[in-house]
Amino acid sequence: MFVSTYESAIDAKGRVSIPAPFRAALGGGNRIFLWSALDGSGCLEGGGEALMAMYRATLTRLAPHSPARKALVTRIIAGSADLKMDDTGRIKLTDELTKAAGLDGRVKFAGNMDSFQIWNPDRHAEHFDAMAAEAAKEDTLEALGQAYSEVLMQQANGGAALKLVDGGES
Numbered sequence: 001m002f003v004s005t006y007e008s009a010i011d012a013k014g015r016v017s018i019p020a021p022f023r024a025a026l027g028g029g030n031r032i033f034l035w036s037a038l039d040g041s042g043c044l045e046g047g048g049e050a051l052m053a054m055y056r057a058t059l060t061r062l063a064p065h066s067p068a069r070k071a072l073v074t075r076i077i078a079g080s081a082d083l084k085m086d087d088t089g090r091i092k093l094t095d096e097l098t099k100a101a102g103l104d105g106r107v108k109f110a111g112n113m114d115s116f117q118i119w120n121p122d123r124h125a126e127h128f129d130a131m132a133a134e135a136a137k138e139d140t141l142e143a144l145g146q147a148y149s150e151v152l153m154q155q156a157n158g159g160a161a162l163k164l165v166d167g168g169e170s
Contacts, residue, residue: 001025002047002111007121009106014098015090019109022116023089026050032091034118035080036100038072042123044101046080047115054114 006019018032026032026048034046055076062069083091093103101120108124110117119127134140 001113002116003113004111005124006109007106008109010093010098010103011090013092014095015092016107016118018085018089018091020089022109022111023085025116026085030085032083032085033080034083034091034093034097035076036097037117038075041127042101042120043110043127044097044103044118045112045115046118051115052080 002022002025004021006022008017008019010016018026027050029048029050031049032046033048033052034044037043037045059069059072059077062072081094081097083093085091098104101118102123103118103120106121108119108121110119110124
């Protein structure tokens, strides 16, 4: 699972180091897929082969010629850069992705559970503040409480065990 936030620098050749905990979350894979975030936030979203397999399984459930499938396949699958991480954990960002996310000099990596985001640090600060305000809203806290209670009930009733980050069960 991709957790926490890390800052890094883009070197003169356009390379950036993937944070070590994110490399561990990739499970040893060296392929990174990145695309412009669908929500218009201005960051890059991405992950490894497991994330792309999940998107493939999800998108193939949509009707083949539906507008939703066409749009999402275009943005995620066709719009992604397939990057290879070198032995030191660096990837070379494409000029298109760098420009789309307004990246120059420093970047913020933000965990997003099964994916991660790469942000311009100033945009990330604005986004973080906006999300802090959203998280403090009563309906957001109620939604979290309801979902948390449902998971607790499932566990108490012997439902399917939840997989933890390390692959264990709770």
